[in-house]
Amino acid sequence: VDGKMQYLFDEDGRRYLDAFGGIATVCCGHCHPDVIEAIVNQAKKIQHSTVLYLNHAIADFAEALASKMPGDLKVVFFTNSGTEANELALMIARLYTGSHDIISLRNGYHGNAAATMGATAQSNWKFNVVQVRKLKYYIERWRDILFHGLSVTFTHLQCVQTGVHHALNPDPYRGAFGSDGEKYARDIQETIDYGTTGRVAGFISEAIQGVGGIVELAPGYLPAAYDMVRKAGGLCIADEVQAGVARTGSHFWGFEGQGVIPDIVTMAKGIGNGIPIGAVVTTPEIAKVLTRRSYFNTFGGNPVSTAAGHAVLKVLEKEKLQENAFVVGSYLKEKLNALKEKHDIIGDVRGKGLLLGVELVTDRQKKTPAKAEIAQVMNHMKDMGVLVGKGGFFGNVFRVTPPLCFSKEDSDYMIEVMDIALSKL
Numbered sequence: 001v002d003g004k005m006q007y008l009f010d011e012d013g014r015r016y017l018d019a020f021g022g023i024a025t026v027c028c029g030h031c032h033p034d035v036i037e038a039i040v041n042q043a044k045k046i047q048h049s050t051v052l053y054l055n056h057a058i059a060d061f062a063e064a065l066a067s068k069m070p071g072d073l074k075v076v077f078f079t080n081s082g083t084e085a086n087e088l089a090l091m092i093a094r095l096y097t098g099s100h101d102i103i104s105l106r107n108g109y110h111g112n113a114a115a116t117m118g119a120t121a122q123s124n125w126k127f128n129v130v131q132v133r134k135l136k137y138y139i140e141r142w143r144d145i146l147f148h149g150l151s152v153t154f155t156h157l158q159c160v161q162t163g164v165h166h167a168l169n170p171d172p173y174r175g176a177f178g179s180d181g182e183k184y185a186r187d188i189q190e191t192i193d194y195g196t197t198g199r200v201a202g203f204i205s206e207a208i209q210g211v212g213g214i215v216e217l218a219p220g221y222l223p224a225a226y227d228m229v230r231k232a233g234g235l236c237i238a239d240e241v242q243a244g245v246a247r248t249g250s251h252f253w254g255f256e257g258q259g260v261i262p263d264i265v266t267m268a269k270g271i272g273n274g275i276p277i278g279a280v281v282t283t284p285e286i287a288k289v290l291t292r293r294s295y296f297n298t299f300g301g302n303p304v305s306t307a308a309g310h311a312v313l314k315v316l317e318k319e320k321l322q323e324n325a326f327v328v329g330s331y332l333k334e335k336l337n338a339l340k341e342k343h344d345i346i347g348d349v350r351g352k353g354l355l356l357g358v359e360l361v362t363d364r365q366k367k368t369p370a371k372a373e374i375a376q377v378m379n380h381m382k383d384m385g386v387l388v389g390k391g392g393f394f395g396n397v398f399r400v401t402p403p404l405c406f407s408k409e410d411s412d413y414m415i416e417v418m419d420i421a422l423s424k425l
């Protein structure tokens with residue numbers, strides 16, 4: 001019911017160390033005073049729709065964000081969420097190239113609307129036709145109460161999930177080619193050659209898969225994949241919803257860790273420190289395609305949201321939070337690796353900065369997902385006052401993604417608690 005920096009408090013006043021919520025919401029910390037002040041000041045001045053009247057708060061944040069981008073990535077469109085940002089990015093890629101096919105990575109997550117659910121490549125996040133039929137049945141039954149547009153939406157959903165191809169995931173832990181990024185990238189070429197006309201609209205991927213269980217793409221993967229996609233006329237989209245905004249510590253954006261410059265970058269979540277905002281950044285040349293049709297988003301990038309986003313960028317700078325993510329993240333990863341030496345159930349420790357994953361397996365050779373055990377450890381850790389996340393395709397990966405103000409002392413505490421919980425298994 002309350003939050004303060006890296007801590008949360010329940011209704012009994014009990015304190016929890018939040019080693020998870022940084023990813024979804026609060027990159028600078030819960031209720032960061034500078035961000036709150038910016039939100040309140042803007043709300044006292046004016047709050048309105050982005051598309052009706054111009055306001056400095058919107059342009060100021062766009063300019064600050066563009067200054068954080070490499071190359072010619074200088075045009076910013078705002079949305080309310082990561083899903084909306086990726087929907088817009090996919091639409092821009094299709095409009096710009098005149099092609100329809102999109103390539104995304106297996107195990108990736110990009111959102112839950114029509115096109116993004118197509119790009120998402122984990123069965124548990126997708127609708128299947130039977131489910132859609134069931135939903136349609138209920139909608140038909142309650143037609144008088146629900147507005148009928150819904151059944152049209154679901155039919156549409158089935159159609160637009162086509163035109164997406166899911167390429168081999170360059171997963172160093174579970175993938176066939178270990179850490180050889182270039183070998184995995186050959187599947188992009190094969191997907192283009194065998195699954196499309198030879199021309200594609202684009203390729204979308206995270207640099208480190210978040211929902212997928214903090215999977216760092218094998219080194220060398222993105223440069224090779226981008227090259228192949230561009231030769232097929234496609235645009236390269238970096239989904240930075242989780243890996244972006246200083247979290248990886250070594251770089252401000254996740255894609256920079258692979259040494260590439262995308263054509264379109266999308267972001268959301270932590271960039272507003274809890275206030276809903278997403279963004280699409282692209283080049284002036286690509287952005288021009290939106291003059292060919294209307295694009296309208298009533299609240300995407302409204303003055304209060306952009307004031308929050310701008311305040312986040314200032315806090316990251318003022319409190320050197322990227323550096324903190326690097327220093328504390330490296331320290332924490334070392335400690336997690338030491339825990340791996342002690343507990344056989346830890347199969348893999350991975351990630352960068354404060355975007356870390358710990359995969360639990362009951363058999364290190366077979367990599368059998370330890371699903372029941374992870375739930376037990378997670379609950380036990382919660383009882384001891386530490387919150388970590390859980391994810392990955394099999395739901396057996398701890399996601400350690402705290403607010404970027406997380407300290408070495410917090411890391412020690414978290415490790416001690418995790419050690420006790422693992423020992424109790």
Ligand code: PMP
Nearest residue numbers: 081082083109110111210241268
């Ligand atoms: N992309 C990635 C990488 C994400 O992790 C998420 C959210 N989990 C999204 C897109 C969608 O963002 P939102 O929930 O804000 O729509």
